[in-house]
């Protein structure tokens with residue numbers, strides 16, 4: 001890709017499927033999808049519940065819970081989920097930092113079950129993170145490093161979780177971008193997920209949170225684009241935010257929707273890091 005990244009800009013990255021290959025199984029055979037499947041089975045006592053609601057489809061924990069409690073068996077599932085939460089709340093609530101345990105604005109069953117699902121899912125995933133899993137895609141860390149050297153700040157906007165992302169960067173041996181906006185923030189601030197451009201606004205509004213060189217760059221709001229693997233959620237976010245979309249299309253597949261006007265397609269991060277470096 002013939003892209004030279006200018007200085008004093010912000011590049012926004014998706015995490016799952018863009019930075020890290022979390023769809024590949026861990027050495028113990030766990031994937032993000034499998035962790036959701038186990039977590040739902042544990043909470044609701046129903047085998048194949050994830051398949052029943054159409055699979056993960058890039059949905060957030062809240063979107064999954066909303067679909068589950070809207071289904072035919074919702075009364076039994078609500079009872080089951082609530083009972084699970086009441087039995088395990090102390091253990092589960094100790095898993096995430098207190099700042100992330102902020103009481104949701106509309107505290108109700110959906111919020112409770114969403115917070116529970118996040119923690120049960122993470123209980124399956126966090127111990128899987130190590131040198132072998134998840135792997136960063138070839139060239140993506142070089143891109144981060146090249147951008148850092150060029151004075152470009154990297155941000156991650158993800159429907160994943162901060163503890164997972166930070167732990168994976170620790171094993172990769174490179175600094176995690178300080179500017180992180182994840183599903184933890186969406187839940188805490190009660191904000192819709194991708195493709196909601198409000199995520200970018202929230203990230204910029206929180207620039208004071210990032211006590212690094214990234215803060216003045218964030219305040220300039222000079223965004224070179226959003227890099228993501230999902231043309232619907234990531235492409236939609238880029239289009240809604242009015243920034244270029246860099247589509248990581250590893251399998252060279254046909255887009256499922258028409259791509260935003262300002263789209264650059266690439267299938268290999270090494271072409272991006274080379275472009276940045278030259």
Ligand SMILES: [Mg+2]
Nearest residue numbers: 014016017229
């Ligand atoms: Mg993704």
